[in-house]
Amino acid sequence: MFKEIRSLLDLLDELDTEPVDASGVEAPAAVDLPQSVSAPAPAESGKPAAFIVDADEKSGRTLAAIIDRSGVETQHFTQSTAFAESLTQRKPAIVFLDVAGQGDAAIDALFAMGGRNFGGAVQLMGAESMAVVEVVKRMGLRHSLRMLPALPKPLDTRIIRQLLKAQNLDFSPVPLSTGSLDEALANNWVEFWYQPKIDLGKKQIAGVETFARVRHPELGTLPPGVFMQGATEADLVHLAQRALTSALAAASNFSRLGINLRLAVNLPVRALIDLPIATLVREFGPKHVRWPGLLLDVTEEQVVDNLDRVHAASQELAACNVALAVDDFGRAKLPPSKLRELPFAELKLDRAFVNGCAEDLARSTICRSVIDLAHHFDCIAVAVGIERVADMRALAAMGCDLGQGFLFGQPVPEEELVSILLKRAVAPDRRAPRGIVESGPKRARWN
Numbered sequence: 001m002f003k004e005i006r007s008l009l010d011l012l013d014e015l016d017t018e019p020v021d022a023s024g025v026e027a028p029a030a031v032d033l034p035q036s037v038s039a040p041a042p043a044e045s046g047k048p049a050a051f052i053v054d055a056d057e058k059s060g061r062t063l064a065a066i067i068d069r070s071g072v073e074t075q076h077f078t079q080s081t082a083f084a085e086s087l088t089q090r091k092p093a094i095v096f097l098d099v100a101g102q103g104d105a106a107i108d109a110l111f112a113m114g115g116r117n118f119g120g121a122v123q124l125m126g127a128e129s130m131a132v133v134e135v136v137k138r139m140g141l142r143h144s145l146r147m148l149p150a151l152p153k154p155l156d157t158r159i160i161r162q163l164l165k166a167q168n169l170d171f172s173p174v175p176l177s178t179g180s181l182d183e184a185l186a187n188n189w190v191e192f193w194y195q196p197k198i199d200l201g202k203k204q205i206a207g208v209e210t211f212a213r214v215r216h217p218e219l220g221t222l223p224p225g226v227f228m229q230g231a232t233e234a235d236l237v238h239l240a241q242r243a244l245t246s247a248l249a250a251a252s253n254f255s256r257l258g259i260n261l262r263l264a265v266n267l268p269v270r271a272l273i274d275l276p277i278a279t280l281v282r283e284f285g286p287k288h289v290r291w292p293g294l295l296l297d298v299t300e301e302q303v304v305d306n307l308d309r310v311h312a313a314s315q316e317l318a319a320c321n322v323a324l325a326v327d328d329f330g331r332a333k334l335p336p337s338k339l340r341e342l343p344f345a346e347l348k349l350d351r352a353f354v355n356g357c358a359e360d361l362a363r364s365t366i367c368r369s370v371i372d373l374a375h376h377f378d379c380i381a382v383a384v385g386i387e388r389v390a391d392m393r394a395l396a397a398m399g400c401d402l403g404q405g406f407l408f409g410q411p412v413p414e415e416e417l418v419s420i421l422l423k424r425a426v427a428p429d430r431r432a433p434r435g436i437v438e439s440g441p442k443r444a445r446w447n
Contacts, residue, residue, distance in 0.1 A: 049074070049075065050074050051095045052077065052095075055100060058215075062217065069218065070161065094164075097109055114144070121148050125151050126152070181235045192246040195208065200400055255288040267296055269305075269306045278319070278322070294321065295323055295345055296324050297327040300329050323345035324345065325344065329349060329350060340377060348384050358394040367394075367398060386405035
């Protein structure tokens with residue numbers, strides 16, 4: 001591929017016998033935006049248009065939402081043929097063109113614009129380091145198209161707004177919202193991503209945990225540290241319900257592929273008590289006999305404050321293959337006698353003790369004590385927030401069963417996780433905790 005790209009670049013060099021005005025082509029978009037031009041005449045709707053050519057549906061929708069808020073109409077195309085046909089009916093003010101793979105679709109789009117004497121701006125989107133971006137850019141210049149500096153993906157909302165202003169296309173800017181959880185829930189901006197849990201002995205995927213993300217049309221993809229600020233208890237319960245249905249749907253999808261992993265969902269005690277979790281599991285959960293069940297992560301502090309309610313809820317949940325995991329363990333001093341009463345499947349070491357446990361004697365002692373306690377009650381010991389190889393090795397030497405953290409991978413969308421799972425071995429838990437059905441063979445591999 002790279003040899004072909006190099007040959008194409010050499011051919012373009014031979015063709016470029018006359019100087020080309022490449023002002024604004026090499027400058028980073030975030031620093032030096034192109035000079036503005038007169039705003040094009042609006043269409044019958046009274047608004048100019050922006051065309052988006054991007055095979056990624058989700059990426060295209062996000063970009064369209066940003067542009068729409070500036071008073072510009074958008075049309076999203078996943079194929080260059082549909083884009084070329086629409087160019088005969090309407091001339092957009094700007095075309096956002098994704099450069100992916102070998103750039104075949106982008107090149108087809110350039111030919112379509114060149115053949116129709118397109119006079120608007122062309123904004124390439126893709127990794128700036130990709131050689132194919134340079135090929136597409138120079139081919140656009142050869143077709144006398146006004147090529148703007150390439151933008152890396154994922155797109156920065158502020159840069160898009162600056163770009164539209166530079167092109168005199170920001171007609172009705174809307175102030176940025178706060179990105180709050182209630183706003184995200186009301187507008188269906190919440191997505192659920194999944195992070196693998198790793199068997200520290202076998203170095204294989206042994207489970208998955210669900211994490212919420214918000215894909216905000218103005219602010220981009222937001223982590224919990226942003227959208228959880230100021231969230232009410234009602235918001236958290238609403239989020240927990242969506243997380244449960246999403247996790248159960250994902251588990252069903254995995255099961256149809258022959259992947260039977262236990263999924264974990266974080267939720268507040270109020271959601272554990274109020275939500276019809278057993279009904280949701282029966283309605284949306286996998287029907288496969290080897291499905292290892294669902295884990296509900298509740299912080300130790302909340303368990304201590306609501307022991308009786310948690311105990312009552314856990315009894316009902318155990319009957320439908322749902323068990324509890326104690327999150328942030330080691331801080332609130334949950335009485336060991338209560339662990340025996342409640343069907344806990346996992347004890348999760350607080351990341352404050354995990355980070356640096358390889359060198360810090362006090363943290364190491366706490367980790368070892370929690371691991372031993374978990375095994376004493378026939379539970380799985382899970383280390384959360386592993387970021388260093390030294391800590392991972394120390395925890396494995398202590399006998400810690402599972403680990404998760406950025407060392408093994410960040411949370412990813414479901415489709416990306418499926419791709420990972422189909423390429424790697426998956427190891428079920430070493431023991432079947434109380435309240436959880438045995439998960440089948442000791443090792444399974446999907447190719």
